[in-house]
Amino acid sequence: MMPGMGTFSRAARSALVVAAAGLLAAACGGSGGSAAPPASGGGGTSASGGGAPQVPTANLPVLQKIGQGEGTLNLIAWEGYLEPLWVKPFEQQSGCQVHATYAGTSDQMVTLMKNGGNGQYDMVSSSGDADLRIIYAGDAHPVNMSLIPETKDFFPAFQAPAFNTVGGVHYGVSLQWGPNVLMYSKKAFTSAPTSWSVLYDPKYKGQVTVPDNPIQIADAALYLKTHDPSLKITDPYELTQPQFQASVKLLTDQRPLIKKYWGLASQEISEFKNGDATLGAGWPYQVSALTDAKFPIGSVVPSEGATGWADSWMLAAKAPHPNCAYMWMRYISQPKVQAQQAVNYGETPDNKLACPYMNKIQAGSCALYHANAPQSYFDSISLWKTPVATCDNGQQDCVPYSEWQQAWTTQVTG
Amino acid sequence: MTAAQSAGPAAEGGAPGQDLAGRWPRVSAVLWRRPWARASLLLTPALAWFVLIYLAALVVLLITAFWRINPFTSNIEQVWGLNNFTLIFQTPAYRAIVLRTVGMAAGVTIVDAIIALPFAYYMARIASRRTRTFLYVAILLPLWASYLAKVYAWLLIFTHDGLLNWSLGKVGIGPVSLIYSNPAVFIVFCYVWLPFMVVPIYAALERIPPSQIEASQDLGARTWRTTRLVILPLILPGIVAGSIFTFSLTLGDFITPILIGGSGSNFMGNVIEQSVGIANNVPFAAAMAMIPIAIMAIYLLLARAAGAFRSL
Numbered sequence: 001m002m003p004g005m006g007t008f009s010r011a012a013r014s015a016l017v018v019a020a021a022g023l024l025a026a027a028c029g030g031s032g033g034s035a036a037p038p039a040s041g042g043g044g045t046s047a048s049g050g051g052a053p054q055v056p057t058a059n060l061p062v063l064q065k066i067g068q069g070e071g072t073l074n075l076i077a078w079e080g081y082l083e084p085l086w087v088k089p090f091e092q093q094s095g096c097q098v099h100a101t102y103a104g105t106s107d108q109m110v111t112l113m114k115n116g117g118n119g120q121y122d123m124v125s126s127s128g129d130a131d132l133r134i135i136y137a138g139d140a141h142p143v144n145m146s147l148i149p150e151t152k153d154f155f156p157a158f159q160a161p162a163f164n165t166v167g168g169v170h171y172g173v174s175l176q177w178g179p180n181v182l183m184y185s186k187k188a189f190t191s192a193p194t195s196w197s198v199l200y201d202p203k204y205k206g207q208v209t210v211p212d213n214p215i216q217i218a219d220a221a222l223y224l225k226t227h228d229p230s231l232k233i234t235d236p237y238e239l240t241q242p243q244f245q246a247s248v249k250l251l252t253d254q255r256p257l258i259k260k261y262w263g264l265a266s267q268e269i270s271e272f273k274n275g276d277a278t279l280g281a282g283w284p285y286q287v288s289a290l291t292d293a294k295f296p297i298g299s300v301v302p303s304e305g306a307t308g309w310a311d312s313w314m315l316a317a318k319a320p321h322p323n324c325a326y327m328w329m330r331y332i333s334q335p336k337v338q339a340q341q342a343v344n345y346g347e348t349p350d351n352k353l354a355c356p357y358m359n360k361i362q363a364g365s366c367a368l369y370h371a372n373a374p375q376s377y378f379d380s381i382s383l384w385k386t387p388v389a390t391c392d393n394g395q396q397d398c399v400p401y402s403e404w405q406q407a408w409t410t411q412v413t414g
Numbered sequence: 415m416t417a418a419q420s421a422g423p424a425a426e427g428g429a430p431g432q433d434l435a436g437r438w439p440r441v442s443a444v445l446w447r448r449p450w451a452r453a454s455l456l457l458t459p460a461l462a463w464f465v466l467i468y469l470a471a472l473v474v475l476l477i478t479a480f481w482r483i484n485p486f487t488s489n490i491e492q493v494w495g496l497n498n499f500t501l502i503f504q505t506p507a508y509r510a511i512v513l514r515t516v517g518m519a520a521g522v523t524i525v526d527a528i529i530a531l532p533f534a535y536y537m538a539r540i541a542s543r544r545t546r547t548f549l550y551v552a553i554l555l556p557l558w559a560s561y562l563a564k565v566y567a568w569l570l571i572f573t574h575d576g577l578l579n580w581s582l583g584k585v586g587i588g589p590v591s592l593i594y595s596n597p598a599v600f601i602v603f604c605y606v607w608l609p610f611m612v613v614p615i616y617a618a619l620e621r622i623p624p625s626q627i628e629a630s631q632d633l634g635a636r637t638w639r640t641t642r643l644v645i646l647p648l649i650l651p652g653i654v655a656g657s658i659f660t661f662s663l664t665l666g667d668f669i670t671p672i673l674i675g676g677s678g679s680n681f682m683g684n685v686i687e688q689s690v691g692i693a694n695n696v697p698f699a700a701a702m703a704m705i706p707i708a709i710m711a712i713y714l715l716l717a718r719a720a721g722a723f724r725s726l
Contacts, residue, residue, distance in 0.1 A: 206591065255677055255678075256677075258676075258677040259594050259676060259677070260594040260675075260676050260677060261677060263672050267673070270569070270573070271594075274573035274574050274575045274576060274593075275573070275574035275575045276573055276574045276593055276594065402483075402695075405688075405695075409507065409680065409685060409688060410505050410506075410507035410508065411507065413677065413680055414507035414510060414511070414678070414680060
């Protein structure tokens with residue numbers, strides 16, 4: 001997701017949640033929740049959990065060899081994900097003309113991908129929250145990863161992540177990701193805060209800014225996971241009613257401290273710049289924008305860890321230009337192209353070889369966007385996924401996203 | 415008499431211009447003789463647009479409000495019920511948001527009317543022709559500028575290190591923390607909707623013949639009495655027209671609260687925007703959208719009872 005310059009895309013993403021959850025629940029319901037557990041596909045933690053819903057397109061034959069390009073490639077993307085800087089060279093190399101359709105929200109992406117992309121769209125750059133919706137709706141096509149050797153250089157966590165790989169079948173290639181960091185003004189803090197607790201400390205009343213986004217409840221849950229062990233929170237996206245209520249209560253109590261719930265990245269930037277906020281939750285994009293503006297901004301992933309997002313290029317079930325699509329997947333996974341997009345958007349590339357290219361584009365950007373960080377850094381990030389009613393243990397007592405959204409508007413920001 | 419007959423000689427004449435000239439009077443003559451044809455030709459495009467696009471969309475929206483979404487798939491289910499409305503009226507936060515929005519709209523309308531009345535009076539009855547033109551342009555000019563640019567301008571004025579605090583600092587008054595609060599939203603609303611109040615009041619004032627005011631004075635009424643008994647009743651339709659603008663525009667706006675508002679600045683427009691944009695819950699958004707419609711209907715009925723539309 002682009003660090004929304006002037007769009008509401010991030011909030012939209014949060015909308016994400018709804019989608020994935022819905023699918024899973026519906027699928028589980030249909031199968032009576034008694035199906036055999038799915039063969040676990042590679043690395044990441046499973047977002048699909050207990051009931052093993054079926055992917056309708058899982059057995060479609062995959063491409064065995066990338067052939068002659070079709071001359072055209074129709075992509076659905078976040079605005080800013082298809083910049084001429086890296087699209088132009090691709091068009092020259094491959095002979096595939098890229099036609100971009102920009103979506104503002106995860107919901108819109110899911111809608112455009114309905115009916116397998118309708119034979120019109122080839123791929124979509126959706127986020128972890130929307131991917132499973134697209135997959136379980138049968139709108140994504142299996143991908144033959146052996147045709148995309150560039151992905152072997154991806155960090156292990158993105159080789160077969162649960163948000164785009166189900167039962168060992170890949171439905172797209174991972175793209176980029178990013179954490180939601182704790183930002184602080186160095187004018188107000190001489191040393192970096194080590195805990196998210198500063199955001200809940202009455203001492204900083206009227207100086208705190210956090211995203212206007214129901215997924216923030218996961219940030220509160222992540223904090224409580226460490227600070228209230230009696231709640232036994234294991235996954236901030238899978239909360240039982242008591243865990244959920246405690247997280248919402250924490251945010252309700254936080255409200256008097258909040259200067260503003262920001263909706264646009266640009267808002268948070270100007271809040272810091274103008275001295276209206278000294279503390280907040282945000283993305284590396286805001287940090288780099290403020291640094292560029294010579295503002296003394298600091299950012300940290302505190303001891304409790306942080307939440308984050310991850311995007312993928314998903315292949316449409318009825319992609320009309322599969323050869324061009326595979327060429328694009330290969331191209332966008334190259335270290336240099338990954339570096340261009342990462343620096344352009346302020347994200348972390350999935351390709352571990354991208355680091356030197358990033359520093360070539362902008363000195364220090366590799367470290368700034370954690371592209372060279374150790375595995376422990378990645379482990380500290382809980383990537384967004386849709387809260388669904390079915391918990392990982394198969395029980396139906398988790399709070400679904402629709403309730404998150406309602407609690408956010410009626411109890412937190414009201 | 416038929417088109418074919420008239421086309422024949424024109425074609426023989428050769429020049430295409432003559433052809434047209436020969437035909438048009440016929441068309442207008444036909445229309446003149448058949449008023450119903452004239453009326454339907456003139457009105458059909460606008461009416462079709464209004465009925466098919468506007469009214470149909472509105473009706474569909476209103477119907478949606480009685481449906482619900484499946485909490486898991488977030489697909490719309492055509493199950494009839496009032497649960498969206500009961501949710502709005504039984505949730506304290508939504509009740510507070512409705513009251514906050516109505517209070518804000520009423521406050522903005524009253525303050526705009528108080529500012530606009532003397533301003534429009536000066537423009538219509540005191541200012542020279544030149545000054546009047548200048549003031550008129552001054553009022554209308556901001557309407558040509560982007561709404562967003564104006565709101566962002568206020569953001570720059572209100573921020574902690576902004577123009578307001580800089581000026582206050584010059585005269586030795588401590589910094590105020592106005593940005594990201596409802597008073598700031600109130601000030602910006604009053605500013606952006608002011609032209610919509612000034613223009614109708616000005617138009618109403620301009621239409622009062624000077625002789626009527628002179629007559630009032632000749633009959634012994636002093637300034638206040640003339641204002642209250644002659645001018646105010648005559649410009650009431652103008653005030654009501656202006657208040658409909660300011661009231662309904664404030665009821666529906668969600669951008670100013672997003673940009674200028676703080677942690678307690680959720681208005682009805684924001685709830686609708688979030689319900690559609692984030693939660694994908696169109697039925698709930700539709701139910702919420704019916705509230706401003708109902709409020710405006712009540713408002714218009716009250717205005718009619720007060721005689722605001724008698725001159726229409």
